[in-house]
Amino acid sequence: MKTENKPVTTAAKPKVAFFDFASCEGCQLQITNLGESLLDILGAIDVVEFREAISEKWDGDYDVVFIEGSIGDPHAEERLKKIRARAKVLIAYGACACTGGVNGMKNSFQIDEIRASVYGKDYKLFASTATKAVHQVVKVDYSINGCPIYAPELVEVLKHALRGLPYTVPDNPVCSECKLNENVCMYERGLACLGPWTKAGCNSWCVNNGNICYGCRGEVSNPAKNANDVIGKYNLKPELIKAKFDMYNKCKEADAK
Amino acid sequence: MTTDNKNLNIKVEYVTRVEGHGNIVVNVKEGKIEKCEFHVVETPRLFEGMLRGRSIFEAQHITSRICGICSCGHSLASIQAAEDALGVVPTEQTVKLRKLLLDYEFLDSHILHAYLLVAPDVLGVPSFIPLVASHNKTVRQILRLKKAVNDVCDILVGRHIHPITAIVGGWTKLPSKKEIDAQIKILEDMAGDLGELLALAKTLTFPDFKRETEFVALVSDDGEYPLLNGDIGSTDGKRVGKKDYRQSTNEFIDPRSSAKFSKWSRESVFVGALARFNLNSDKLHPEAKALAKELGFKPVCYNTFMNTVAQVIEIVHCYHHALGILKDFKKNGVDYGQQLTVGVNEKGAVPVRAGNGVGSVEVPRGILHHNYETDAAGMIKAANCIIPTNQNINNIEHDFAKFLPEIIHLPKETITLRLEMMVRAYDPCISCSAHYLDVKYVD
Numbered sequence: 187m188k189t190e191n192k193p194v195t196t197a198a199k200p201k202v203a204f205f206d207f208a209s210c211e212g213c214q215l216q217i218t219n220l221g222e223s224l225l226d227i228l229g230a231i232d233v234v235e236f237r238e239a240i241s242e243k244w245d246g247d248y249d250v251v252f253i254e255g256s257i258g259d260p261h262a263e264e265r266l267k268k269i270r271a272r273a274k275v276l277i278a279y280g281a282c283a284c285t286g287g288v289n290g291m292k293n294s295f296q297i298d299e300i301r302a303s304v305y306g307k308d309y310k311l312f313a314s315t316a317t318k319a320v321h322q323v324v325k326v327d328y329s330i331n332g333c334p335i336y337a338p339e340l341v342e343v344l345k346h347a348l349r350g351l352p353y354t355v356p357d358n359p360v361c362s363e364c365k366l367n368e369n370v371c372m373y374e375r376g377l378a379c380l381g382p383w384t385k386a387g388c389n390s391w392c393v394n395n396g397n398i399c400y401g402c403r404g405e406v407s408n409p410a411k412n413a414n415d416v417i418g419k420y421n422l423k424p425e426l427i428k429a430k431f432d433m434y435n436k437c438k439e440a441d442a443k
Numbered sequence: 444m445t446t447d448n449k450n451l452n453i454k455v456e457y458v459t460r461v462e463g464h465g466n467i468v469v470n471v472k473e474g475k476i477e478k479c480e481f482h483v484v485e486t487p488r489l490f491e492g493m494l495r496g497r498s499i500f501e502a503q504h505i506t507s508r509i510c511g512i513c514s515c516g517h518s519l520a521s522i523q524a525a526e527d528a529l530g531v532v533p534t535e536q537t538v539k540l541r542k543l544l545l546d547y548e549f550l551d552s553h554i555l556h557a558y559l560l561v562a563p564d565v566l567g568v569p570s571f572i573p574l575v576a577s578h579n580k581t582v583r584q585i586l587r588l589k590k591a592v593n594d595v596c597d598i599l600v601g602r603h604i605h606p607i608t609a610i611v612g613g614w615t616k617l618p619s620k621k622e623i624d625a626q627i628k629i630l631e632d633m634a635g636d637l638g639e640l641l642a643l644a645k646t647l648t649f650p651d652f653k654r655e656t657e658f659v660a661l662v663s664d665d666g667e668y669p670l671l672n673g674d675i676g677s678t679d680g681k682r683v684g685k686k687d688y689r690q691s692t693n694e695f696i697d698p699r700s701s702a703k704f705s706k707w708s709r710e711s712v713f714v715g716a717l718a719r720f721n722l723n724s725d726k727l728h729p730e731a732k733a734l735a736k737e738l739g740f741k742p743v744c745y746n747t748f749m750n751t752v753a754q755v756i757e758i759v760h761c762y763h764h765a766l767g768i769l770k771d772f773k774k775n776g777v778d779y780g781q782q783l784t785v786g787v788n789e790k791g792a793v794p795v796r797a798g799n800g801v802g803s804v805e806v807p808r809g810i811l812h813h814n815y816e817t818d819a820a821g822m823i824k825a826a827n828c829i830i831p832t833n834q835n836i837n838n839i840e841h842d843f844a845k846f847l848p849e850i851i852h853l854p855k856e857t858i859t860l861r862l863e864m865m866v867r868a869y870d871p872c873i874s875c876s877a878h879y880l881d882v883k884y885v886d
Contacts (some may be wrong), residue, residue, distance in 0.1 A: 210508050210509060211511045212514060219590065219604070221586050221587060221589065221590030222590070224586060288493070288505055292488075292493055294493070300489050300493070303489075303495070333605060334511065375784065377785075391601065395608050396607075400504060426787075
């Protein structure tokens with residue numbers, strides 16, 4: 187690589203860009219936490235835009251774009267559509283992009299009421315609409331779930347995307363990984379945990395560390411079978427589980443409509 | 444080289460190498476500066492609104508998601524506010540581990556900012572990517588250090604971004620003996636790379652600039668460099684308790700930005716590493732003091748660009764402070780009886796009451812305040828989070844107003860770069876502010 191203002195590109199290297207919308211940008215940061223193996227990835231791709239980390243900009247088409255964040259204002263929706271038009275492959279990156287993430291909790295309120303609660307009478311100065319996940323605005327080719335994303339999965343999905351192979355997000359519950367990790371079940375400890383309803387793939391990250399599952403990777407496609415047992419056995423209030431689920435999965439309601 | 448800048452329009456949309464989205468707008472007409480502003484244009488995420496109706500025991504998990512860079516800092520401010528509202532007093536061990544986590548947070552964030560985001564400006568390249576070829580060894584050292592800090596965070600809190608184990612009341616998992624040793628080893632192994640980076644820092648030069656302002660940070664009466672506990676103080680001699688944080692932030696809305704502005708005794712305030720150094724440099728670790736002395740860096744320093752140097756000095760302080768805590772645990776052991784998992788407090792492990800609590804914690808970018816009001820069932824009725832970058836935006840604009848006339852004779856590209864560098868010096872974290880950075884030069 188030469189030290190010019192623009193990154194040097196070769197025909198063989200796919201052009202990859204990162205874009206962020208409403209999010210904490212933590213999933214992008216997960217990349218800088220890969221350490222020196224980041225240099226191996228940079229050897230295989232050509233990062234043409236990544237506002238948080240570099241100043242370079244690109245005006246051509248993209249082979250792969252990573253979209254971080256949910257969509258929560260009209261300007262963002264337009265910007266996302268323009269990016270989609272220039273991208274061969276689009277990856278929804280992280281919980282905010284995949285499920286709306288915590289930003290979805292905004293949708294539990296009347297939009298003008300919650301805007302006024304934060305900005306007072308001047309709230310109209312700051313455009314804000316109901317939160318949407320990326321697939322609710324444009325077509326998504328790959329998803330990397332989680333808040334934050336789990337770095338090994340990022341590398342896996344990137345490899346699939348670069349080769350044009352399909353990648354399927356695991357659709358079994360977190361419990362399947364949690365059992366293998368030999369954690370004591372949170373329900374046995376008297377606490378409600380979203381593991382039975384939540385997609386695996388994080389290696390039961392939170393429960394391994396003594397906390398409960400918060401459902402950040404989204405709901406498994408058919409949770410009823412797994413979950414009914416738990417609800418019955420532990421005499422759970424459905425409202426409690428619903429309130430917990432709303433933390434990351436409120437946007438899903440728009441899919442059902 | 445000088446240029447005719449009688450009419451100058453600059454619009455930098457989405458300033459890069461900062462966290463979040465902001466724009467710079469400059470408009471000079473007939474030699475007169477009509478506009479020189481910093482706009483925050485982040486989509487409002489309305490965290491304070493979304494917290495209403497959630498359990499106080501979920502506040503840490505949710506507010507950690509305000510910012511990926513300072514998620515540990517948000518967690519600690521959130522926990523402090525929640526415990527204040529509930530009347531929970533954390534144990535000495537819990538507080539010590541929280542201080543360790545804060546040290547890690549500073550190390551991670553300052554290494555990222557000083558070396559990956561600012562150094563390219565000083566070395567004259569657009570990002571760290573060209574440095575992979577020209578300064579390969581240095582880039583590898585930086586990435587190794589980032590990874591090392593990430594690894595100790597993995598051990599202590601499960602992961603650095605959105606920590607898992609630090610909760611209201613204490614810790615869901617306490618580090619085993621082996622894990623204490625592992626953290627000590629990782630930190631000790633960082634020494635070589637860190638030493639070389641510090642040598643590099645001594646060679647960097649920053650633009651000349653001076654503007655007197657009011658620096659605000661935690662202050663305390665004991666000998667420890669205050670990051671977690673203390674009162675809110677300023678270089679203008681102010682001092683108030685955390686409960687009175689609103690006096691030091693004085694927020695007001697400006698229609699140009701989705702961020703709120705702040706001031707205290709004068710037109711603007713500055714929070715961050717430079718503010719902490721200016722108020723508390725006598726409490727730094729001796730190694731950090733030695734580096735400051737070697738760099739000829741003394742309080743009170745009014746050069747905004749030196750905020751990055753203050754960060755480098757804090758890297759040294761936090762490194763040694765963290766090692767001190769770990770060695771103390773190695774010697775005296777950890778009380779595992781304090782391990783606690785609360786969930787939404789289904790088992791009533793923590794006594795709940797109605798309350799109003801404040802948490803004020805120094806995070807890498809400056810003092811951060813969280814404030815929650817809860818009902819008798821521990822549900823959040825109202826929340827307020829005041830982010831360091833918000834407190835600085837007003838100061839950035841006042842700096843611009845002084846700096847632009849001093850550099851107006853330079854080529855447009857240089858002016859743009861200098862203004863961007865000035866913004867980056869603050870290490871702004873704009874998605875935190877729920878708001879952005881955008882440089883526009885208008886005709």
